[in-house]
Amino acid sequence: MSKSEISACATEVKPYHHGDLRRQLLDAAANLIREEGEAALSMRKLALAVGVSRTAPYHHFSDKQALLCAVAEEGFRRFRRIVTTHLDTAEPAAVIDEAAIRLFIRRYIDFAVNNAEYYDLMFGGHLWKSEQLTASLKDEAYTSFKVYVDQIRCWQKARLVSLTVDPLRYAQVSWSTLHGMSRLLIDGIYLDSEAVAAMSDAAANMFWQQLQTA
Amino acid sequence: MSKSEISACATEVKPYHHGDLRRQLLDAAANLIREEGEAALSMRKLALAVGVSRTAPYHHFSDKQALLCAVAEEGFRRFRRIVTTHLDTAEPAAVIDEAAIRLFIRRYIDFAVNNAEYYDLMFGGHLWKSEQLTASLKDEAYTSFKVYVDQIRCWQKARLVSLTVDPLRYAQVSWSTLHGMSRLLIDGIYLDSEAVAAMSDAAANMFWQQLQTA
């Protein structure tokens, strides 16, 4: 009938048998990952958790991979909502200083650590290396990064940031820092949660200094 | 019959039936991971690859986890050998400048990207989150980080780096950057391999500036 658009993480479907199976699968998957880790998530357990048979999820997601992609997309939506809040609500030009950067960093790390089940999927090799990730997921990720670069360009335009800074390179490096810190914390390599704030602030100091005098 | 002393997952064994099974398992595991990815490594495939039965590896490693720990340890040995070369061969005080930092960063990224099969295990959540990693592996990792911090302290002692820099915080943040870049490259999120050098140098610039004027 309607041209099946490869249905990968498709638009709203309204299931009838079970209710809203698709949504429940996504939520249950995130919960399972949060509680038992990504490795412990299995399609069968997931199906059992929402009370359907093993193969029922396959009518909403072609793959386990597709399911994970959809969870990651949900993560990106939450990510954008949280991290870019100040862009929507206030003029960045009015507030940009080291403190603002500190806030941004803390928001980022906070999201990563407290939504690890999403962050792992969004920026983990599992999906990205597989070359099977949804086009919409790629878009979502690309947009998120673009917002980040644009923010820097915006600061530059407002003469709040040195024009000698290459926004793309700066974004790549600083995002690497944020991502690295997040990963080290999530993966349990950096354990001292007391030090998170100090580390964040040290990073902010570094970023700010670079923005001013580069 | 060398005594591989710190091998924790098993005492030094000298297999006779197969030859040096333990070593061959470690090498084959690294190869399999390199060629097909960590997820594709199975104990059965590994056993098949070296020509023994499925359960033979379990006489050398109690777990799949233990096997992976041993591979990671091998990775740490290579890592230290490559990254800390200039510490052993030359006086750091004589050469430390932005160019030296550039070199260090490139070495680090280079190792990570070209030895991804080891890097994934060494600094990936799979082992670290599991709380089952070998004590010797923890030591190895701790030592690597300590070398990194000490290097900064060394620079400070030589008055080449501002004393206002907190070596620990600086090490944490800058390592986060290196780790983040490595992960983003390995995981296929940063794809433009052309940009690696530019990114590395941008990071070096950032680090150097911080070291001088903080």
Add this chain to the structure above:
DNA sequence: TGCAAATATAGACAGCGTCAAGATGCCTTG
């Protein structure tokens, strides 16, 4: 009303980690 599509189900298959028993070969000790 009837038909096609959407949705759910059970059955089956190959692959996985790994435990339990049994077989094989080497080293040490008497």
Add this chain to the structure above:
DNA sequence: CAAGGCATCTTGACGCTGTCTATATTTGCA
């Protein structure tokens, strides 16, 4: 040199996994 012990390797089995292939049920629409 014989005997026992032990490290090593093998086969068998169990429960788990992802997912393919039917088959059954429900729904929306002509």
